[in-house]
Amino acid sequence: MRASVAAVGPQAADMTVYFYAILFARYPDVRGLFPDNLDVQRDRLLRGLLRIVDFVDDPENLIRFCSRLGRDHRKFGALDGHYPAVGECLLASLARYAGPAWSPESASAWLHGYGVVAQVMTHAAAEDARTAPALWEAEIVDHVQRGHGIAEITVRPDALYPYAAGQYASVETPWQPKAWRYYSPAHAPRADNTLTFHVRAVAQGQVSQGLVHIAKPGDVIRLGPAQGDMTLDPGSDRDLVCVAGGTGTAPIKALVEEAARSGIERYVDVFVGARTAEELYGLDDMLRMSQQHHWLSVRAAVSHERIAGLEGTLAQVLNEFGPWPWHEAFVSGPVAMVTQAGAALARQGIPQERIHFDPFDVPVLEAALLPRQLQEPLEE
Template sequence: MTVYFYAILFARHPEVRPMFPPGMDAQRGRLLRALLRIVELVDDAGSLVRFCGHLGRDHRKFGTLSAHFPAVGECLLASLARYAGPAWTAEIAAAWTKAYGAVAEAMISAAEQDEAVRPAVWPATVVHRISRGHGIAEITVRPHTAYEYAAGQYVSVETPWWPKQWRYYSPANAPREDNTLTLHVRAVAGGSVSSALVHRATVGSVIRLGPPMGDMVLDAATFGNLLFVAGGTGLAPIRALVEEVARRGERHQVDLFLGARTGDELYGVDDMLRMAQRYHWLTIRGAVSHEHIPGLRGSLPEVLAEFGPWYDHDAYLSGPAPMVVSASETLTLGGTSPDRIHHDPFETPVLSLP
């Protein structure tokens, strides 16, 4: 359905084709997830408007204009009708027409409000980079103009080597006075943006940032006790949240669990241990699932269950989707309220909120 949608969109409205990357596989997946999310939220008006607002603001970086929405709606309805077959009744057509109108209105409104207060993209120069091993690079960039975000949020990144291809990363630091952001990037097989950042970006390279997004921020917490759980490069936003706790000087007791398959893959643990020595309220434990080493052995959810329950904590989870899902289930079974469990969305963040 999504292949057909983009085919007729580009055939009927060729002027929009340059807005998209040459390879459309990722884009088609995002469209499908967005449609599924809209259906899922159809009876939750507040969440639907918030989701569409995220979409509208994020689409500014593609050059999307309000004039584009009728063309997209026309082709989307035609695609749905073609693949729904006999299920596409007049009633269903009317419902989707109304739904698309609501989505478009919310996206356009959010984009217009956003345009009044900030740019669509921020050029940023790489000012420092170091290798962390295992295909991970720590890249620090300085946006050319002020870039306001909150610790725990994520940003989209475009490189000069792959124009119009954006990927999402979480800054590994709370906001700094010098306006720099540090990103932890793992080169993924077949990942054009991640590979470019790890293997091609050097000091002086200029990338582009989209607007900061996400709700995994400290202000969402209600308890004084915090549980942070990080797997792999999911450590980045968790590290930023630890910095934010320290920056605010609030009275939080923080338990941090780091997980990896092997001891060598527990990247960043030395840095976090130094932070624990500096901040008496921070306790760190590591969990290794595929190697026998001294210390804790097992998956993160298993270790969490061993040291729980955590029902009097706000939990912040970041890392591979299976780990986040499993850890969420473990916490819920232990009595943690679901609204106290905060995590980044999976895959393309803006298109699949928690």
């Protein structure tokens, strides 16, 4: 399986185009499950395959990953009967583009491997359907522009929306049906069941542009189930190191709120980074929280401007602090920053298993962007 995926690598974009072309030609009824623009979907398909291959000799994590995929796919309207169709077209695409790396042995391995994946996904979806809806309708009740293309959007789901501080939700808007993007609530769970998301309008963003510039109170969006592992262990009293870049401050703020109300005495160091002082989004909120809690320390760093305080990237600034051998670390923000900051924290003594990251724009299907061991920073 790994050899065939590696062989496909140079032609990965062509393979995913071919996959969707034959899937829709052979099974036209599934076309309605996908957005009109398939660019993001093609990328996610490849990254999902990479993640499955990454876990092919790690049954525990493979089952966990595929179970999450199965639960999340309920929101697309995926049915058990769709899985054989996808498997047939996936193997046909791999066979076409893997070249000499494709053999009867690799075909057999993929047939068996995909069968396991499909079985785990359908089982997880069926179990989830017993207790939870596939998605939630959520009315926008507040919309505040915060400058620099960022809006704070508060929604009220039509039913209880369960999540833990630090997790993220998938969001679909009426302006781009079936295009789902991922945002973290910027707070711990509230008694009134509302959620507030921090959304930055990304250039050419299919979903973010509508949320920031079109959405208004009264509009209704849809939410998929909460995902992510960047959550506090309720049984742990370790001190925390939290690192945030950009709108990655949202899940970090939620974690700090959760730490405050947990009743467990521990110290929390928060590092917030940006290119310039004006882009230090969310810093004021963090500083206000630090004034309320003696155990909370907040530091800001900028990398492209000389100001009083800490200068440099978050990874560079983290190298000046520590060591933190007994701490738990949480990192959120752009993928390159997460990887580089994670490596810096590891150098400061935090074991890899205690460095938690669910990058703000990387849901379960895109998790292959980050290595399982954060050792060396990625090139941008």
